[in-house]
Amino acid sequence: MQIMSWTRPCHGLDWSHSLFCLTLLLWTRRMTGLADFSNYLSRIITSHSAQACDGQPLRLHCPRHSTISIQSAFYGSGEAWLCKADPDPPLRAHNHSCSAFTALQKLLSECQSHRHCQLPVNHLLFGKDPCPGTTKYLHVDYKCKPTEHKRHVVCEGETMILRCKPPKVLNIYAAVYGRSLGQTDTCPSRLTRPPPFECLNHEAVHLVSKSCYSKQKCAVAVSNQTFKDPCFPGTRKYLSVVYSCVPQTLLREADPYVFSSTSSPTVDTKKAASPADLEAHFPKGSRRPDNSGAMMSTSLLTYAYIKEHPEMAGLLFTSSVCVGLLLTLLAVSVRVTCRGRQLRDHRLAPKSHVQVVNCQEEDDDDDDEEGTESSLISSADRTAIHGWEEVTYVSDAAERAERIERREMIIQEIWMNAYMNGSSC
Numbered sequence: 001m002q003i004m005s006w007t008r009p010c011h012g013l014d015w016s017h018s019l020f021c022l023t024l025l026l027w028t029r030r031m032t033g034l035a036d037f038s039n040y041l042s043r044i045i046t047s048h049s050a051q052a053c054d055g056q057p058l059r060l061h062c063p064r065h066s067t068i069s070i071q072s073a074f075y076g077s078g079e080a081w082l083c084k085a086d087p088d089p090p091l092r093a094h095n096h097s098c099s100a101f102t103a104l105q106k107l108l109s110e111c112q113s114h115r116h117c118q119l120p121v122n123h124l125l126f127g128k129d130p131c132p133g134t135t136k137y138l139h140v141d142y143k144c145k146p147t148e149h150k151r152h153v154v155c156e157g158e159t160m161i162l163r164c165k166p167p168k169v170l171n172i173y174a175a176v177y178g179r180s181l182g183q184t185d186t187c188p189s190r191l192t193r194p195p196p197f198e199c200l201n202h203e204a205v206h207l208v209s210k211s212c213y214s215k216q217k218c219a220v221a222v223s224n225q226t227f228k229d230p231c232f233p234g235t236r237k238y239l240s241v242v243y244s245c246v247p248q249t250l251l252r253e254a255d256p257y258v259f260s261s262t263s264s265p266t267v268d269t270k271k272a273a274s275p276a277d278l279e280a281h282f283p284k285g286s287r288r289p290d291n292s293g294a295m296m297s298t299s300l301l302t303y304a305y306i307k308e309h310p311e312m313a314g315l316l317f318t319s320s321v322c323v324g325l326l327l328t329l330l331a332v333s334v335r336v337t338c339r340g341r342q343l344r345d346h347r348l349a350p351k352s353h354v355q356v357v358n359c360q361e362e363d364d365d366d367d368d369e370e371g372t373e374s375s376l377i378s379s380a381d382r383t384a385i386h387g388w389e390e391v392t393y394v395s396d397a398a399e400r401a402e403r404i405e406r407r408e409m410i411i412q413e414i415w416m417n418a419y420m421n422g423s424s425c
Contacts, residue, residue, distance in 0.1 A: 039063075044144045045171060045246050046254040047071065051139040052121045053083035060117040062144035067113045069145040069173045069242070071205060075103040075121075075138045076130050083135045098134075100126040104202060107140055145173040149244045154222050155187035156237045163217040164245035167310070170215055171251065174242040175208040177201040177227040179235060189236035199231035208241055214251055247311055 043063050052058040060068050076099030103126055111117035121138045123129040130136070154160040164170055178200035179187075204227045212218035220226065222239040231237055 040065075041246075041250055042254055044146050045250055047141060047143055049139065049141050051137055053137045054121055054123070054135050056121055058117075058119045058121055058138055058140065060111055060114075060140065060142060062115050064115075065147045066144040067115055067147070068111050068117055069143045070104065070107045070112055070202075071141040071143060072203075073103040073107040073138070073140045075100040075123075075126050075136060077134045077136050078139075083137055098131040100128075100130045102126050103138065108202060111140075111142075113145075143173050145242060146244060149173065149242055151240065151242050153186060153238055153240045156222050156224075156239075158222055160220045160222055160239055160241065161217070162212050162220075162241065162243060166216055167248045168216070168245040169248045169251055170212045170218065170243055171246045172205060172209040172213055172241065172243050175205040175239065177204040177222070177239050178230040178237050187236050187238040189234075192234045192236070195232060195235055199235065199237075201228050201230040203228070204239065208239075212243070214248075214255070249311060 040063050044066050048060075050058055050060055062068050078099070100123075106126055107119075110119060119125065119138075121136075123136065152160060152162060162170055178198070179194055180198045180200060181196075184194060207227065208220055211220050220239070222237075227239070229237070
């Protein structure tokens with residue numbers, strides 16, 4: 001009985017342990033998914049660079065749901081000595097400022113809008129060798145453009161205005177000034193026909209990024225004075241910008257140097273606000289907490305932190321709720337298991353006691369029955385047995401007496417016969 005009462009709760013513990021392991025596994029996968037999503041956001045927000053020397057492959061890679069957007073490309077022998085095969089700098093000082101002007105166009109044609117790209121670095125890939133006899137390298141700056149993005153097109157002579165709702169800011173992925181083939185409906189010109197070839201200025205991304213990157217709103221004048229004219233005179237051009245609105249906190253973590261000089265004043269969460277700071281935030285005549293209101297100050301700091309980091313606050317809140325539910329589920333399962341075990345022990349203990357008592361009662365009944373039977377035999381049959389013994393003893397004595405009597409009669413008869421015979425003689 002004890003084995004049964006112990007093994008059953010063990011099954012309950014195995015069930016709760018399995019449930020705990022399953023919940024922990026789901027929680028781990030969820031955290032892994034959150035970490036992967038955070039890594040994905042970091043990859044599509046930040047700028048990336050890759051370089052390779054002559055004879056080496058250049059590899060560009062972007063995560064899922066994003067494509068490569070080339071920002072700049074350089075092939076040649078610059079001031080930085082990146083390849084160990086280069087000769088001594090003083091001997092080759094006159095060849096350290098050469099580059100191939102077709103590097104950007106080649107990278108755009110080979111890698112733009114792809115997830116993966118691999119190119120063998122060789123001067124034959126870019127046409128004429130810009131620095132014969134010198135080991136050169138290819139350096140590429142690119143971004144991972146998400147599949148879900150925004151595109152804004154503004155014609156020449158107008159002003160492009162880009163904006164994001166706070167607390168999000170602008171992140172520029174691509175900007176092209178000029179005119180491409182097949183876009184006859186975009187900014188049509190009534191005076192001249194569009195050229196039969198593309199005339200695009202891909203370097204416009206640097207000017208747009210300089211004016212709009214990490215800002216909530218920006219304005220850019222679309223004209224030849226702002227961007228270099230890539231087309232024939234008289235061709236009406238337009239500016240096409242690919243951008244997205246990203247949280248300011250994520251962009252700050254990815255590129256902290258951007259907000260070093262132009263960042264808005266924020267509340268420092270590491271130390272309490274001083275009275276001067278409170279005076280700056282709360283002008284005279286307004287209702288503000290006094291210096292003794294430590295709780296109010298902490299509440300203000302908490303509110304400021306949540307307002308400044310809404311994604312982090314939401315993640316912490318969700319994580320705390322999940323951890324609380326997990327602990328509650330574990331406690332409930334342990335309580336149910338222990339209570340079921342106590343109930344089983346409580347139910348099994350009286351049964352075993354009753355069975356033991358019943359066994360004892362049965363043994364006592366058997367003994368009583370045996371004693372009763374022995375007492376019944378001794379009382380009822382004792383007189384019959386004693387009488388039977390007495391009858392047997394009397395019958396034996398009578399038979400013996402009868403035999404003795406017969407013997408005496410035979411002896412007397414013999415003597416009488418003998419006497420009679422003697423007297424006749």
